[in-house]
Amino acid sequence: MSQLGLFETEELRQCQVEPKTTVRLGHRSAQVSMRRKQREAAEKLKAVLTELEGRDILIGEYNDFWWFSGLRLKRLKVEWGMFDEKIPGVIVLWGNKDANVRIFLDRLVDVRTQCYGGKPHYLIDFWNGFTGYPLDQYRKPGYQSLHIEAVS
Amino acid sequence: MTPARVNRRDIRLASTEEKEEAYKLIDGLVDLDIPVSVKEHRSGFPAVAVDCGEVHILTDILSLEQWWAKKKKTG
Helix, strand or coil: CCCCCCCCHHHHHHHCCCCCEEEEECCEEEEECHHHHHHHHHHHHHHHHHHHCCCCEEEEEECCCCEEEEEEECCCEEEECCCCCCCCCEEEEECCCCCEEEEECCCEEEEEEEEECCEEEEEEEEECEECCEECCCCCCCCEEEEEEEECC | CCCCCCCCEECCCCCHHHHHHHHHHHHHHHHCCCCEEEEECCCCCCEEEEEECCEEEEEEHHHHHHHHHHHHHHC
16 A cells, blocks of 8 residues: 555545444443444435425424424525535524524434325434433433425 | 543624634634534534634634625625
8 A cells, every 4th residue: 555645635534533432321332433324314414405495394393392393494595504514513494584493413313204195204313322321411312303394 | 532621712702803703713724624513512502612623612603604604695
C-alpha cells in the first residue's frame, strides 16, 4: 500500500475510524456504530424529503406527555442543516405563513416507509438507548417516532 | 474512554453582531474542511451547541437560522 500524502485529505478521511457508541443494558454493554446508522438514515430521510418538497404534508408524533397529529405544513420547503454538514444536526421543515418544524437528528436511527391504503407513510425513528440506560441522560430513553404523510 | 469536557462560550444573550461574528468564524473553519456539529443542548429549545475545531459555542438556533438564511441570500 502506498504512503498517503499530507494533502490527500479525502483519502485520509476514508481511513479514519468512526467512534462507536457504548450501549448498556444491565451489566452488559456493546459497542454499536450509531454514527453509521445515523448516516444511512439521514440519506434515506434526505431522499424522502426531496420527494415531498413542494407538497402539503401532515406531521405527527406521540409522546408520553403530549402528542400532535395531522399538523399540516403547506408547500413544504426543507432547510437541510447549516454549514453544509454531511449529516446535519438539525433540519427545518417550513410550511407557509412561517409554520415550521425542527428535527434534531443526533439520535436518528432509521427511516421506514409503510403503505396504508396505497399511500406511503414515513416513520422517522429516534433511539436513545434502553430504559434505565439512556445514551443521553437528559433525554427520554427508548424509541420515538415522527410520522409524516403527504396529502397532495 | 471518557469524552473530553469543553467549556462552551455562551453567546445566547450576546448582540446579533457578536453572534454573526462567531458564525462567520465557524463558517470559515468549515470551508477549511474542519468538521462541525450542531446539536440540541440539554437545556432544550432553542439552545444549540455548535462545535467546530477549537470553537465551542452555546447559542440559539433561531439566530443561527436567520444568519444562515441571510448568508444564502447574499451569497
